[in-house]
Amino acid sequence: MTGSRPALDRDSAIAAYLKYANRMPKLADGHLPAQTQEVANILAIADQFDVIIFDAFGVLNSGADAIPGALQAVSALRQRGIDLAVVTNDASNAPEAIIERHRKRGFDFTVESLVSSAKYIVPMMERHPDVTSWGIMAPSHWPIDRLPGDARLLGDDDADYDAVGGFVLIDSDDWNDLRQQRLETSLAKNPRPILVGNPDICAPMGHFLSVESGYFAHLAADACGLVPECVGKPYREVFEDILQRHPNVDPSRILMVGDTLHTDVLGGLAVGIKTLLVTRGGFLDGYDDLAGLYDLSGLRPHFIAPAIGAGLE
Incomplete structure (x- = not known):
């Protein structure tokens, strides 16, 4: 990773x-x-x-x-x-x-x-009206302005992980070991909802299997004892x-x-x-x-x- x-x-x-x-x-x-x-x-x-x-x-x-x-x-x-x-x-x-x-x-x-x-990501988030800020795993081009509440892309700033009230994992294209570690550490300290827009663990990409959001969601859930909520x-x-x-x-x-x-x-x-x-x-x-x-x-x-x-x- x-x-x-x-x-x-x-x-x-x-x-x-x-x-x-x-x-x-x-x-x-x-x-x-x-x-x-x-x-x-x-x-x-x-x-x-x-x-x-x-x-x-x-x-x-x-x-x-x-x-x-x-x-x-x-x-x-x-x-x-x-x-x-x-x-x-x-x-x-x-x-x-x-x-x-x-x-x-x-x-x-x-x-x-x-x-x-993707059609069901916003309805899934709306089932959590008490969460007003979300950390998003997605590529930089993903239109997070369409999401409810204060949505911010998760990157290399530890403060972003601790500041939000929940997480939405959509795409792992820009994800890496350090970002996953930040996510797991933040959730271990303060368990919060983990929502998943792509629950696949992997996907065939020709000659290899790409690791998808579902895999990282389960690892994050292991760190905090919560069950991810998934659509797809x-x-x-x-x-x-x-x-x-x-x-x-x-x-x-x-x-x-x-x-x-x-x-x-x-x-x-x-x-x-x-x-x-x-x-x-x-x-x-x-x-x-x-x-x-x-x-x-x-x-x-x-x-x-x-x-x-x-x-x-």
Whole structure:
């Protein structure tokens, strides 16, 4: 954790997801499938669904590039008349910017089809009317003037950490060891709310896993004994946003597609929809003990495929 976009190895990321599983959503009875069906790609099961929700990183793209076959898969789903949506924990960019990057990769998603965790940051903060000042983990370009109360970017001044009434962790791009130490020290002295706009522990960036805000939030919570409050996958708001758009669609006809058990699959299972885990190009690329991971986590998807467009490249 020494510079822009610190990295984390996969075994450490898995260990962190397992360690902090008790801070994540719980499943209702009957929401965990008894077994996982292997499929060639998403088209093999597409006729079972009216709505398909995609995670972006690790499903549609890895870093800047579209995952092979993903463009063809999305095009084929459109031809079948299936409603498509994208759910992202990228809270540091405007929806228009996120969609523009997808368009440059060749996808035809619209702003209306995107649900970002950023949408729920202000409502989360407003649940704390007694907090009037906030310390923000975010890049310097992030529009903190849109946030309620006195919001200040957290940097290298110790006084900023002690002066605020709560913290909002949005993006770790400019974060480092020293800033994390300041955060943990301040919280240990005076526990205050820790709100998280991107609860991911890591994200696939092509050839490495970037450490995300969720990882630092859990470390900060360990220092003060508080549980972070989070919006974004696997928490309910982003999924319920999609469900509310399709009130007449049975949840069994809605599919969440992702590359991680503890964000995408857990989030889908928690709201009672079907789930597809992909293993190529994302978090689990090259991982060879999925059965063991199912056992350790107590989670499993309804379906598993190499990629949404495997064989369509």
